[in-house]
Amino acid sequence: MKSNKFWLITFGVLIISCITVIYFLQKTPASYANIYHNNILIDSVDLSNTNEIWFRQTVNNAEQYNQILVEVGRIRIQAANCPDKFCIHQGWVSSGLIPIVCLPHRLVIQLQNNKNADYDAIVG
Amino acid sequence: MYTGKNIKKENTITRYKALVIFILIITAITIAISGCFEMSEENALGLTQFHLDTHCTIIIHGGGTRAEVTKLLDEAFEIIENFEKIFSITVQDSDVWRINHAGGEPVTVSEHTIMVIRTGIMFGELSDGLFDISIGRLSRLWRFGIDPYIPTLSEIDFAIETVDFRNIVIDGNTVQLKNPDTWIDLGAIAKGYIADQVGDFLREKDIVGAVINLGGDIVTVGTRLDEELWRVAVRDPKAGSDELIGVIDTKEAAIISSGLYERMFVIDNRTYHHILDPRSGMPVITDLVSVTLVADNALVGEALSTTALLVGSEKAIEILEQTEGFRGGILILSDGKIIKVGDIRWLPDEE
Numbered sequence A: 001m002k003s004n005k006f007w008l009i010t011f012g013v014l015i016i017s018c019i020t021v022i023y024f025l026q027k028t029p030a031s032y033a034n035i036y037h038n039n040i041l042i043d044s045v046d047l048s049n050t051n052e053i054w055f056r057q058t059v060n061n062a063e064q065y066n067q068i069l070v071e072v073g074r075i076r077i078q079a080a081n082c083p084d085k086f087c088i089h090q091g092w093v094s095s096g097l098i099p100i101v102c103l104p105h106r107l108v109i110q111l112q113n114n115k116n117a118d119y120d121a122i123v124g
Numbered sequence B: 001m002y003t004g005k006n007i008k009k010e011n012t013i014t015r016y017k018a019l020v021i022f023i024l025i026i027t028a029i030t031i032a033i034s035g036c037f038e039m040s041e042e043n044a045l046g047l048t049q050f051h052l053d054t055h056c057t058i059i060i061h062g063g064g065t066r067a068e069v070t071k072l073l074d075e076a077f078e079i080i081e082n083f084e085k086i087f088s089i090t091v092q093d094s095d096v097w098r099i100n101h102a103g104g105e106p107v108t109v110s111e112h113t114i115m116v117i118r119t120g121i122m123f124g125e126l127s128d129g130l131f132d133i134s135i136g137r138l139s140r141l142w143r144f145g146i147d148p149y150i151p152t153l154s155e156i157d158f159a160i161e162t163v164d165f166r167n168i169v170i171d172g173n174t175v176q177l178k179n180p181d182t183w184i185d186l187g188a189i190a191k192g193y194i195a196d197q198v199g200d201f202l203r204e205k206d207i208v209g210a211v212i213n214l215g216g217d218i219v220t221v222g223t224r225l226d227e228e229l230w231r232v233a234v235r236d237p238k239a240g241s242d243e244l245i246g247v248i249d250t251k252e253a254a255i256i257s258s259g260l261y262e263r264m265f266v267i268d269n270r271t272y273h274h275i276l277d278p279r280s281g282m283p284v285i286t287d288l289v290s291v292t293l294v295a296d297n298a299l300v301g302e303a304l305s306t307t308a309l310l311v312g313s314e315k316a317i318e319i320l321e322q323t324e325g326f327r328g329g330i331l332i333l334s335d336g337k338i339i340k341v342g343d344i345r346w347l348p349d350e351e
Helices: A002-031 B004-041 B066-087 B095-100 B111-126 B136-142 B153-161 B190-203 B298-311 B313-322
Strands: A032-037 A040-046 A051-059 A062-071 A074-080 A100-102 A107-111 A121-123 B044-051 B054-061 B168-171 B174-177 B209-214 B217-222 B230-235 B244-250 B254-259 B265-267 B270-272 B288-295 B326-333 B338-342 B345-348
Touching (some): A032 A051, A040 A051, A040 A062, A074 A100, A074 A107, B044 B066, B054 B066, B054 B190, B066 B095, B066 B111, B095 B174, B111 B168, B111 B174, B111 B190, B111 B298, B136 B153, B190 B298, B217 B298, B244 B326, B288 B298, B288 B313, B298 B313, B313 B326
Antiparallel strands (some): A032 A040, A032 A107, A051 A062, A062 A074, B044 B054, B054 B209, B168 B174, B217 B254, B230 B244, B254 B288, B265 B270, B326 B338
């Protein structure tokens, strides 16, 4: 009986160790987004808190801005003064590898997760 | 009765048990961690950068550790940067810049430039001159994507006089412009060629698959991790819309999208888009607003997509169906009608 109990506890510890390690290691990569301007990383945003970030730059004496909103696990561009507004229309992004792009302001928001979403690319 | 010998034996068994537990836990953790690294090898990694006046995204499925895939991504973007130095109309000493500033003299260029120019001339003939890579003076005049500007009529008149792809003479590895005022612009075709080249580079690597998206010129390599078909969603071309109108499912292919919504600008409530009619010098007006094509390679796909927008749906279908390498496509008309051409797996959004 004592021997059975010993093995039961041993395997229990084994299984719990496995599950814990897998859970934490898998969860880590999806928790932040990188913001790039002109191909240079300018910010890494923690997606575990609500946040508001303003990107501003002056080009040819005109101010350009993008207002970036963060909610738990997702990010979007809420407002921008770019001419096409494509970055705003992309809406909330919470998974996948397709970035939010503002071409006129040369701004990219890329989620740091390595899970594929429903689509591999969006065109048009 | 406990003797010293028994206690020693009991201690040995306890130590033995502790050792077994310790080894099992270490083994478990090791298996779990290595399993996770295995998973990360079986995941996908993407990077987006600005090159070629557009946004370029490369996503690699599989291919090793994060560091190994990051290195591959860097190498792939280096290929794009190197081609930009060859094909750019603005970069001094690029092949295109040297051809345009040679005063009509022959210029020795790379085999890549010859290949792209030859394809451009072929589509010039196919479209009766509507697709014309000698449009450089005109396209630079409008300054799309840089600092948009509406040219004056006299500026347009001078520019359209210089547009004629028949002025381009290829002899071996030299290119000559018979009219010294002509400028070539490979912007409507070079992205596709570069996407093909990056695709060829990644095809040689030990990866599961990849998606190369150079501003709407997409090349897919290999397969997805789940071995399903690649899924490319098509957005509603109406300005300001974030709705998807359907999905193209495909195996390895080039998927090229062109639309009038790209690089457009609005001045005095009038919209100006970047596909120029070389006859009038103004943005072209046909019944088409967007085309998404599936082809064997992106070079032909990109030339076809721009040609389609220039000639309108009726002539476009005729050209598409007779072009080798064309598989199928979705043409979206200005009234919202969608025409499916050729043999592709198109899943329209039913909502």
